[in-house]
Amino acid sequence: MRLLACLLAASLAFLPRASAQNLPAPVPAQLPDLGDASGSELSLQTERKLGESIVREIRFREPTYLDDPEIAEYLNGLGARLIAAAPGGRQDFELFAMRDSSINAFALPGGFLGVHTGLISASENESEIASVIAHEMAHVTQRHIARQIGIQKQMQMPVMIAMAAAILLARSRPDLASGAAMAAQGSAVQTQLSYSRDFEREADRIGFQTLSGSGFDARAMGAFFEKMQRYSRIMDSGSVPSYLRSHPVTAERISEAQDRAERTPLKQHVDSLEYHLVRAKVRAEANEPDDAVKMFSDAVSDRRFANEPGARYGLAVALLRAKEPKRAEAEIARLRADQVSSPMVDTLAARARLALGDHGGALALLKAALERYPHRRPILYALLGTLQDQGRFDEVLAMLAEPLRLYPRDPKLHEARARAYASQGRRSLQHQAQAEVYRLQGSLPAAIEQLQLAQTSGDGNFYDLSVVDARLKELRAEHARDLQDAKKRQ
Numbered sequence: 001m002r003l004l005a006c007l008l009a010a011s012l013a014f015l016p017r018a019s020a021q022n023l024p025a026p027v028p029a030q031l032p033d034l035g036d037a038s039g040s041e042l043s044l045q046t047e048r049k050l051g052e053s054i055v056r057e058i059r060f061r062e063p064t065y066l067d068d069p070e071i072a073e074y075l076n077g078l079g080a081r082l083i084a085a086a087p088g089g090r091q092d093f094e095l096f097a098m099r100d101s102s103i104n105a106f107a108l109p110g111g112f113l114g115v116h117t118g119l120i121s122a123s124e125n126e127s128e129i130a131s132v133i134a135h136e137m138a139h140v141t142q143r144h145i146a147r148q149i150g151i152q153k154q155m156q157m158p159v160m161i162a163m164a165a166a167i168l169l170a171r172s173r174p175d176l177a178s179g180a181a182m183a184a185q186g187s188a189v190q191t192q193l194s195y196s197r198d199f200e201r202e203a204d205r206i207g208f209q210t211l212s213g214s215g216f217d218a219r220a221m222g223a224f225f226e227k228m229q230r231y232s233r234i235m236d237s238g239s240v241p242s243y244l245r246s247h248p249v250t251a252e253r254i255s256e257a258q259d260r261a262e263r264t265p266l267k268q269h270v271d272s273l274e275y276h277l278v279r280a281k282v283r284a285e286a287n288e289p290d291d292a293v294k295m296f297s298d299a300v301s302d303r304r305f306a307n308e309p310g311a312r313y314g315l316a317v318a319l320l321r322a323k324e325p326k327r328a329e330a331e332i333a334r335l336r337a338d339q340v341s342s343p344m345v346d347t348l349a350a351r352a353r354l355a356l357g358d359h360g361g362a363l364a365l366l367k368a369a370l371e372r373y374p375h376r377r378p379i380l381y382a383l384l385g386t387l388q389d390q391g392r393f394d395e396v397l398a399m400l401a402e403p404l405r406l407y408p409r410d411p412k413l414h415e416a417r418a419r420a421y422a423s424q425g426r427r428s429l430q431h432q433a434q435a436e437v438y439r440l441q442g443s444l445p446a447a448i449e450q451l452q453l454a455q456t457s458g459d460g461n462f463y464d465l466s467v468v469d470a471r472l473k474e475l476r477a478e479h480a481r482d483l484q485d486a487k488k489r490q
Contacts, residue, residue, distance in 0.1 A: 044110075046485075047146050051110025052442045055096070058114070059441075066097040066117065069378035069412075070344055074278045075115055075133075078126075082134050085213030087206055091141055095133070101286065103228070107136040109145050117282045124306075126275040127211070127220035128227075134214075135207035135221070142206065144199045204253060208260050217269045222257035229254065276307040277344045280314030284321070292318035309340045316348055325355035343369060343376045350382060362386055377403075377410070384416045393420040411440040427453075428460030432468060435475075444479040448472065 058065050075095040083093055093111045100116040107113055113136050115129075123129045139145065204221070212218040284292045296315035298304070305311035312331050319328035329352045335345055346369035353362035366383040373379055380403060387396050397420050404413050418433035435450035451472040454460060460468065 047143070048110035049442075049482075051108045051112045054108055055094075055112050056442045058096075062098075064099045066099045068097060069381050070347070071097045071117075071120075071278055071281070073376070073378055074274050077274070078130060079113065079133060079137070082130060082137060082210050082214050085215075086134075086137060086141060086210040087213075088141060093137065093140070105132050105136050107139045107145060109140075111140055113137070113140070117286065120279055120282045121286060123279065125217070125220065125269075126271040127217035127269050128224045129275075130214070130216045131207065131211050131221040131224050134210040135203050137210065138203035138206035139199070142199075142202055144203070147199075200253065201256070204257060205260075208257065212264050212267070215267060215269060217267060218264045219258075219261045219266075222254055222261055225254045225257055271307070273309060273340070273342055274344070276310030277313050277342060280310040281317050281344070284314040284317035289318060289322035293322050293324075309335055309338065313340075313345065313348070316352075320348070320351060320355060323355070325352045328352045328355075343373045343379050346372075347379060347382050350386070354386070359386065359390055363390075377407070377412075381412055381416075388416070388419060388423075391423070393423050396420040409440055411437050414440065426459065427457035428464050428468070429454075431457060432464070432471070435471070439475065444475055444482065448475050448479065451475065 059067075072095070075097060076093075079093045079095045083090065091111050093113060095113045095115060097120075098114050098116050101118040101121070102116055103118045103122050104116040105114065105119055113133060115133070119132060120129060208218065208221055211221060280296075284296065286292075287295065293315065296311055296318050299311045300308075300315055312335055316328040316331040316335075319325070319331065329349070332345060332349045332352060346365060350362040350365040350369075353359075353365060363383070363386055366379060366386060369379045370376075370383060380399075384396055384399065387393075387399070396416060400413060400417050400420075403410070404417070407413060414433050414436040418430050418437060421427075421430035421433055431450045431454035435447040435454070438444075438447035438450060451468050454468045455465065455472070
């Protein structure tokens with residue numbers, strides 16, 4: 001959470017000097033009553049923008065942000081399954097991973113959820129991860145974060161970002177959060193840094209309904225609570241799991257979770273293959289390469305594993321990291337011989353071919369995989385990257401046409417197009433594509449600047465320039481609306 005401390009400082013730097021005239025009134029110590037998730041004065045649109053602002057900073061400035069398409073795809077697939085069964089209205093969620101060994105997950109305003117790799121690694125089954133995500137989703141759908149901030153209508157966006165940063169810091173660094181909250185809005189905020197007991201119980205109840213309704217093992221929530229409580233007993237007070245700092249586990253919460261599970265028909269959930277592969281990948285990348293190879297080699301030879309394909313996949317990942325691609329290919333061949341079929345196995349096989357210098361073989365594997373799994377974007381990303389590395393930019397652009405039609409809001413696809421145009425020296429089209437990247441990442445000023453560069457690049461035809469002019473008009477209007485909304489909140 002180093003980024004959040006920097007984000008808080010940066011946000012506060014935009015504010016005028018503190019005075020009774022420009023600081024918002026202190027937030028009341030009492031949180032709003034439960035039962036009406038729309039009770040916050042923070043609008044859904046503002047809440048989403050607040051979350052986008054924080055996520056943008058995390059992506060570009062937080063070194064622990066994990067840009068792994070396969071892990072992100074798994075987490076978002078899990079999230080989609082959960083939200084489909086969530087009580088009440090629907091909301092868009094975006095899940096992302098943080099390379100952090102602590103057992104933790106956190107919710108941001110507007111439907112963004114961060115999952116630490118430590119949580120994935122420490123889980124014993126897929127339902128445990130699902131139980132944590134379902135709980136965090138409930139905090140978002142019930143708008144607990146917005147209620148915590150207790151924002152008045154005139155509060156400026158920088159203050160809201162600072163307040164959200166302070167609350168998030170409280171999840172993992174209470175010592176930093178204390179000063180952050182006082183700087184942001186005064187000591188009254190101290191009462192709001194942790195979820196209230198009622199909020200936790202509400203998230204438990206709704207999260208349980210979501211977990212059970214989506215077909216996962218309902219006993220997982222209580223089991224995870226018990227695991228966390230055991231960890232807290234055997235660790236020093238300074239090493240309490242991060243999740244317990246923001247979600248204190250009490251005997252009452254454990255009892256309620258177990259009671260709900262007993263009153264719910266038992267559902268045996270079979271963990272997905274993707275869960276085992278993602279967990280193995282996380283564990284193989286968490287240790288030094290040689291240590292990871294030994295860990296998975298011992299597990300395979302001694303048959304100490306919960307899932308053999310996962311163990312062999314983890315060994316192959318570790319071997320690639322240890323620069324032993326031939327041995328990695330042998331493990332991949334064993335997976336294929338055992339009829340293990342997954343896009344993650346295919347992309348790993350392509351990585352092994354690339355490590356051996358066989359670019360043609362890697363391309364053939366990725367193209368065949370994309371035919372089998374036409375909607376799995378991690379394969380597409382790998383194929384585009386491999387083509388780009390070989391200078392085959394015309395193929396990159398041809399391949400992007402249909403995916404960009406299907407997924408127009410995927411910044412990675414626009415970025416691949418921008419790189420291809422740049423490599424061909426097509427500056428006008430490069431700046432147009434890069435403008436869409438910035439637009440999707442939430443940076444309208446940067447997007448507008450790229451379109452202005454496209455106008456003056458000198459290589460755009462009449463049609464291209466007409467498209468640029470129209471898009472520039474749209475983004476300027478959108479940016480003006482944002483500035484007007486911000487002015488109204490001041």
